Amino acid sequence: MISxxxxxxxxxxxxxxxxxxxxxxxEEKLAKDMEHILAYVNAIQEVSGTVESRGSEKVVxxxxxxxQPHEPGIHTEAILREVPKRKGDYIQVKKILS
Amino acid sequence: xxxxxxxxxxxxxxxxSKKDFTASDLAHAYVKExxxxxxxxxxxxxxxxxxxxxxxxxxxxxxxxxxxxxxGIPLAIKDNILIKGRIVSSASxxxxxxxxxxxxxxxxxxxxxxxxxxxxxxxxxxxxGGSTENSAFGVTKNPWDTSRVSGGxxxxxxxxxxxxxxxxxLGSDTGGSIRQPASFCGLVGFKPSYGAxxxxxxxxxxxxxxxxxxxxxxxEDAELIFNAIRGKDRMDSTTLEIINNTTxxxxxxxxxxxxxxxxxxxDADVMKNFTDSLEALKKLGxxxxxxxLPNIDHALAxxxxxxxxxxxxxxxxxxxxxxxxHKDGKDxxxxxxxxxxxxxxxxxxRRIILGTYVLSTGYYDAYYNKANIVRALLVRDFETAFxxxxxxATPTSPIxxxxxxxxxxxxxxxxxxxxxxxxANITSLPAISVPSGxxxxxGKLLPLGIQFTAPFKHDDTLxxxxxxxxxxxxx
Numbered sequence: 001m002i003s004x005x006x007x008x009x010x011x012x013x014x015x016x017x018x019x020x021x022x023x024x025x026x027e028e029k030l031a032k033d034m035e036h037i038l039a040y041v042n043a044i045q046e047v048s049g050t051v052e053s054r055g056s057e058k059v060v061x062x063x064x065x066x067x068q069p070h071e072p073g074i075h076t077e078a079i080l081r082e083v084p085k086r087k088g089d090y091i092q093v094k095k096i097l098s
Numbered sequence: 099x100x101x102x103x104x105x106x107x108x109x110x111x112x113x114x115s116k117k118d119f120t121a122s123d124l125a126h127a128y129v130k131e132x133x134x135x136x137x138x139x140x141x142x143x144x145x146x147x148x149x150x151x152x153x154x155x156x157x158x159x160x161x162x163x164x165x166x167x168x169x170g171i172p173l174a175i176k177d178n179i180l181i182k183g184r185i186v187s188s189a190s191x192x193x194x195x196x197x198x199x200x201x202x203x204x205x206x207x208x209x210x211x212x213x214x215x216x217x218x219x220x221x222x223x224x225x226x227g228g229s230t231e232n233s234a235f236g237v238t239k240n241p242w243d244t245s246r247v248s249g250g251x252x253x254x255x256x257x258x259x260x261x262x263x264x265x266x267x268l269g270s271d272t273g274g275s276i277r278q279p280a281s282f283c284g285l286v287g288f289k290p291s292y293g294a295x296x297x298x299x300x301x302x303x304x305x306x307x308x309x310x311x312x313x314x315x316x317x318e319d320a321e322l323i324f325n326a327i328r329g330k331d332r333m334d335s336t337t338l339e340i341i342n343n344t345t346x347x348x349x350x351x352x353x354x355x356x357x358x359x360x361x362x363x364x365d366a367d368v369m370k371n372f373t374d375s376l377e378a379l380k381k382l383g384x385x386x387x388x389x390x391l392p393n394i395d396h397a398l399a400x401x402x403x404x405x406x407x408x409x410x411x412x413x414x415x416x417x418x419x420x421x422x423x424h425k426d427g428k429d430x431x432x433x434x435x436x437x438x439x440x441x442x443x444x445x446x447x448r449r450i451i452l453g454t455y456v457l458s459t460g461y462y463d464a465y466y467n468k469a470n471i472v473r474a475l476l477v478r479d480f481e482t483a484f485x486x487x488x489x490x491a492t493p494t495s496p497i498x499x500x501x502x503x504x505x506x507x508x509x510x511x512x513x514x515x516x517x518x519x520x521x522a523n524i525t526s527l528p529a530i531s532v533p534s535g536x537x538x539x540x541g542k543l544l545p546l547g548i549q550f551t552a553p554f555k556h557d558d559t560l561x562x563x564x565x566x567x568x569x570x571x572x573x
Contacts, residue, residue: 015451018410049474079199082420
């Protein structure tokens, strides 16, 4: 399906999917920007070709040995120091289920 | 007084070896320039407090006879490359207070030489942009004309080197973010083959396109840094060991130019400078060949589909929970929504939403899948071209550095400045931008660059052609 543009409702839905709150006054501007960009990139629809998508066939996964990579706990403090809300060695979040 | 203007890494190393000056003297000379110029240029978001200690370490290496070519060399590091224990923000409010918890592989490789990291360089937020106007901490001005942009996204890295606030710098390049600012600031910028340099510790923007590389004054300086940071890394599964294949010392090359791709949209001064550069190359004995790259017209469209798609996935990790900015909300969902609204700037949000769109049900085939097919066609176009030529040459940017604010209201106009640089990222090929002259605007000289692209893994030949071209400079 090729886009003919995006409505304000469409922008609202995408922002929700992307977990970004946008203000009503931003919706129009974003819809317009998206419309211009999509009008430009739509040109690739004219290309005909049957080459298989390259995907990631060249990449070989790097696996570490299934052993203990380092002593437990040596990085804990450095990493938890960056957590906005913590309780001891736990990350604190709001309740999900009420 | 150390003459910073004409200093190169090689020259600095010779002086340091002969004890004409110490690494501490050199670091102090750069710190002084930073104090004088950075308040206006804004190339650095932070200069490090331990520059003296780093320089002393380098001096000890010279005393002990264990110094290498990069020992004591003052460098600027783009603000999306992690150094353990130092703030690294990607020029975003999201990570304004974030401290790196480990060294990026490129940093640990450099540290073996004991260079001096002067500070972290400004950039477009999360490397998204071509002017540093998207930095959450103010634009970086172009040292050649401070009413103009330094380019981007590695604009701080380029401006720091151009204004003698660093001898060289690291940048990252997803669609031209090393080469375009290097070209705007009169420097050499090098984007390695995909996989030549590890991205472990580089904040991911679009993972199938991102590479780390140098910005420097000469091709030789860029090569010295590239050789220090290249190589396979078990922390980045895409890395490759690339063997230097330039030993045959070829001196005359066949250079392909896709002339029909430059019919429109290229500034007249840029085109004139480019054809002058081709003439200079001919005089050196190189052959210029008109080539066709049948799908090149679509490279930018492919880029502006795949890149935002990958951006929307990579930036999903910023949720206000694990690290970075956090905003309180009534429940977890609202905390995500508010943290990402407050933490991300306009361009980042625009690209995340665009990426979400091209990956969404119903549009995935028409955009993401189609773009991957055209990407494969582009790879084939370049492979076919390289059967007959050693390099492909274009201007690096269709325009010289533009005025601050000139394009910031129109995202598409800004994107069009990437027209010549994105194809190297899409096709994984190595490419270099080398200074080629100037355009005169309102009495000011604005640097221009020529871009050479080489076959995959032929990174080293780009330094050969870069050095040859530097010697032919007509200006």
